[in-house]
Amino acid sequence: MQTDKEKGFTLIELMIVVAILGILAAIAIPNFMRFQAKSRQSEAKTNLGAIGTTAESYRAEFDSYTLQPDGVTLVAFNDLGWAPQGTARYAYGYNGDVIDTTVAGGFDPESTAVDLSLTPGVFLAAAEGNIDAETDAEDCWTYDNVRVLTNTYNDVSLDAVGGC
Numbered sequence: 520m521q522t523d524k525e526k527g528f529t530l531i532e533l534m535i536v537v538a539i540l541g542i543l544a545a546i547a548i549p550n551f552m553r554f555q556a557k558s559r560q561s562e563a564k565t566n567l568g569a570i571g572t573t574a575e576s577y578r579a580e581f582d583s584y585t586l587q588p589d590g591v592t593l594v595a596f597n598d599l600g601w602a603p604q605g606t607a608r609y610a611y612g613y614n615g616d617v618i619d620t621t622v623a624g625g626f627d628p629e630s631t632a633v634d635l636s637l638t639p640g641v642f643l644a645a646a647e648g649n650i651d652a653e654t655d656a657e658d659c660w661t662y663d664n665v666r667v668l669t670n671t672y673n674d675v676s677l678d679a680v681g682g683c
Contacts, residue, residue, distance in 0.1 A: 556651045556675045560658060563609045563646035567662035570613055570644040573599045574664070584642040584664070586614050609648035609658075640664075650674055 577599055578584050585598035596602065596613060603611060646660045651674055658674035661667075 552651065553675060556658075559608055559650040560660075560670075560675065562607070563648070563658070563660045564668060566603055566607075566609070566611060567644050567646055567660055567668060570599070570601055570611065571642075571662050571664075571666060573601045574613070574642045574644070583640070584614060607648075608650055609646040609660075612645040612647075614642050614644075 574584055596611075599613065601613075603609075641664045643664075644662045647657045649657045653674070656674050657672065659670070659672040661669045661671055
């Protein structure tokens with residue numbers, strides 16, 4: 520006669536499964552966060568390209584890039600007819616004009632605004648924002664009239680304090 524054996528997992532087997540899941544999570548979560556931050560950088564790239572396109576359209580029509588006069592706010596962006604859509608993770612600037620908003624993540628562009636060119640015949644657009652959970656650094660991009668997109672400070676790959 521056969522006795523019934525109890526079925527189930529032992530405590531050791533369950534602890535091994537929990538340890539394996541913990542190791543996988545420790546590897547996967549930082550990689551996921553990095554990929555998520557990289558995908559957020561596409562906002563800056565896309566919007567700076569859009570600013571560049573509208574700036575070139577403005578130049579084609581008026582034979583110069585719009586400039587931001589001292590002491591006047593939002594003239595350059597109003598002249599271009601460009602504004603960020605939806606919830607912006609970056610603050611944008613164009614030839615001395617900074618859209619004055621606090622963007623997602625609590626980043627205030629007024630505190631570290633990029634020095635934007637006011638030279639006639641050229642334009643410089645900039646984007647800065649905090650795209651990861653850190654509060655001590657921001658991600659910075661510039662785009663100019665010769666269509667050079669530059670990541671001046673990469674918040675994804677750098678863990679140091681700093682910024683634009």
